[in-house]
Amino acid sequence: MSDFLVAALYKFVSLPDFAELQQPILQCCKANQVMGTILLADEGINGTVAGPEEGVKALLAFLRSDVRFEDIEHKESRAADNPFHRIKVRLKKEIVTMGIENISPVNQAGQYVDPEDWNALISDPDVVVIDTRNDYEVSIGTFRGAVDPKTTSFREFPEWFRAQKDLHKKPKIAMFCTGGIRCEKSTSFLKAEGFEDVFHLSGGILKYLETVPEEESLWEGECFVFDQRVSVGHGLRQGPYDLCHACRHPITEQDKGADSYLPGISCPRCHDKLSDDQRLRFAERQHQIELAKARGETHIAADQQAQREAKQAARKAQIEKSNGIETDA
Helix, strand or coil: CCCEEEEEEEEECCCCCHHHHHHHHHHHHHHCCCEEEEEEECCEEEEEEEECHHHHHHHHHHHHCCHHHCCCCEEEEEECCCCCCCEEEEECCCCCCCCCCCCCCCCCCCEEECHHHHHHHHCCCCEEEEECCCHHHHCCEEECCCECCCCCCHHHHHHHHHHCHHHHHCCEEEEECCCCHHHHHHHHHHHHCCCCCEEEECCHHHHHHHHCCHHHCCEEECEECCCCCCEECHHHCECCCEECCCCCCEECHHHHCCCCCECCCECCCCCCCCCHHHHHHHHHHHHHHHHHHHCCCCCHHHHHHHHHHHHHHHHHHHHHHHCCCCCCC
16 A cells, blocks of 8 residues: 555635644644645645545544535545645735636536536537646646647636637536536636536546546546646546656656656756756756756755746746747747
């Protein structure tokens, strides 16, 4: 059995005192050796954590001792190593950022569909099925026949949807995402836009892969996850993908065999988009990571730097894209 329990959880619920919950939750995590990230906002809680089984279960019990979280559901998986390096409990404006004012599933949302009933729904010819995840997630797996918005950020989803007039011709819309949170918020947005027959996959792809037998599944490929496992398949088994630590996109063993792949520095997707300065920084970071591994340590600072640089590059590219500018970042 793997040594670490991974738990993904979220709940949309009114939390006017969310700032006051930060320190008690953080202290509970630290006391129980639980790592990961938890987000708190007025609209609810969202997080993925990992640690010793008894530690994660102690955290879940602590959360459920608050009446507002007593029915919070979570999804479990296992990992040989802890996929997180530290614990962060952050205060946010939204627990999943869409950027649309007055949108919250606390007030209105679409209909939940259990994984066991999902196949029948998305096989209905009167239903349009939309993957609400970002392009790099969809690239390694999705449901058969689903529409890919090709977004790079969840913030792009409302504008994309409003432009898809052909999708509005079908009477029903079904949406899905990794754990359920983005598609649930998407249904709230669609309801506010005036759509009535809106559905979303309860528990997300992860619950579907855990619940539906592989031989009955309409899922094709792997499901991207936001930790060091990178992807999971049916039964939530860890998948074959690794992560490019330059652009933070999933890569295969075939990608690693390409001349353009340099561990920690570039992959076939990003090798021609990096500046000389970025290559030098990534090379030095990778050198520090390798030194840390040789000492049997985890180079947390280098990994955090990689994430910061990737996010900065993505933000720069998105700004330039919106301004019609080609970028080499």
